[in-house]
Amino acid sequence: MAMVCQLNKLSTEKLGFIPNLDLNKFDHLRHPEQLTFNFKDDPSTLVGATYTFTGSDGRRRRVRITKVLYRAEGIIGRCSIVVEVVCLCEEADCVWHEEGNQKTRVMKISFPSKTRPCEDGLIGEARSKAESSGQRWALNHLPEVIDSITFPYHEHTTVQGRLKKHLKDDYEERVMRVTFLEKLHPLSELTDPREYAQVFYDILQIHQWLYECVGILHRDLSSGNIMYRRIDGKVYGVLNDFDLSSRVRDMDKGPTSNQRTGTRPFMSVDLLSPVWEGGHLYRHDLESLFYIMLCLACRYIAPGVPAAEPRSFSLWFSGTDREIFNDKNTFLLDPFQSLPVQSYFAGFQRWLRKIYDQFRGGYIQRPFFAKNLSTSNEELEESEDEDLEFLQTDNDLIFDWNTLNRHVSYARMRSVMSSFKGKSLQTRWVGNPDH
Template sequence: MRITITESVEPLLELKSPREFAQVFYDILQIHQWLYEHAGILYRDLSIGNIMCRRIGNRVYGVLNDFDVSSYVRDLGLESSKDRRGTRPFMAYDLLSKEWTGEHMYRHDLESLFCIMLIVCCNYRRPNRRADRRPYSNWFLGVDAEVRWRKKTFLLSTGDISTNIQNYFLGFEQWLTTLSSWLRSGYKESLALQEREEREEEEGEVKPFDFATLGGRITYKEMNDLMCSFQDQPLETRPTGGNPNN
């Protein structure tokens, strides 16, 4: 007989206030950074179902669950780690393409965190209560190529996503509009450079661009600076997590 004993944790969508959601999202960012920079592990499957929370007194802590598809950073260049990983609605745009031959980068997971926050704030009117109008519900439908096309349309759109945020989650407007702006400008520059790559290589005029961070836009530092406070009030920076001042 085999017995497994685990601590009691709650699903993400059972949190009780927007600020609790903000703290848990920030905790997940800090956990992800610590795993990557100190333990040498890239998680590779951020989704609503894999984010849990733990309550101790009146405080809530984010918990990252299910490491089945995570990889050691040192192994990311190996063939065995090049399989595209993730849960389709939350996967980064790059990883939804069969033509993607690069590594799974940490900024892909940060893009997944953005997708989680976007879907929670726009498709749910309250915790565990789906909204009548769910603007990103079609990210859950179809094969990779279809979802990728929808995400490309979203990423390159100039529309105001704040109109899709439910009233309960309006405090996330700054986070979501800022992150969508970073992703939009980063992917536009990335796609434009890739289209000109062959011609510029022939002319010797290749413009430097850091694809690993979308031109320095999607990094732990930028994300920490943005997410370390919610509605002008600081969130808790955990001792082993990311430091917004680093």
């Protein structure tokens, strides 16, 4: 309790909470405990606050928050805050204005692990690769970073710095990163099922291109990270939020953070498993894409309109890792599994059934490796845990874990998703037919 009282005496900057955020008009928010309480119940409290920063061009800017788009609920992790902002600069040559009008931008404040690759760097690599390789189509499916600033926590003046000094390697050091991006559109603003299908197909294509041509694995596909933009009236799916992404060449060197990677309702069975040791594979992201489409089609009666009682897969949004792991295992291993697609999204029934069959076909063939389990063979044979039964198959040492023995791959997903209700969708990139 004494420690909490001492923390309450510190400024928000010394606490390590958003330096340069002006809360002078909101005196009740300057108290850290009150600020946390208000964010939890009503994150819109930030609307009207201003943020001042020096951009990479050396220009001092001040922006006003006009809308809160997202605020993470977790205590440990990035704790991202995503808001819409407008620039308050009055200079005529300000590039943040368009034809004399304020242009809305998105500001993301996150607290990633210091060892993670920075989001703007990864996006910059991808955009440069698209231009230098003549693959400019990819630019339509990548976010555009306008500016990014990283704030390390000083060793002697912040709580984080002092904790690191005291706990040493047991404390995961973080930085505060403020990133300004082009404003994109969320999935909920689409009004045509075929446009949804095109966006999802675009995400599959840009994900494959990033993995094979740039060497970047996204690692956090979720409904909130799939956006779109319109160009000349046509819709283009955009893969957003590279905070948890990794360079493929670095993934064998070990994790870049001590925290589990992914958004839990859409995480693959493997990554939820307490015994999985195989790392994050590209087909785990494809499994996430499947869950995103599944939850949208089964839990929403129209764009942005959830079903009155969206019971389908509800445990995935509220359960523990273990509960979600068990429930997804049961779901994927049931040969008679029904997919309760809502009528508005009926066109996705074929997609979802075929992709479900691909994942189920791969999961039921997984070999059993005793070294991956915390229990002995004898204990396992006596166990009544249904979630472990599927592992008891022949120990096939040549099993291809990357594709679940060729059941799940980019090529197989493309074969399903390249057309919708019998009509071809726009293929942006042919890709490698062997993957």
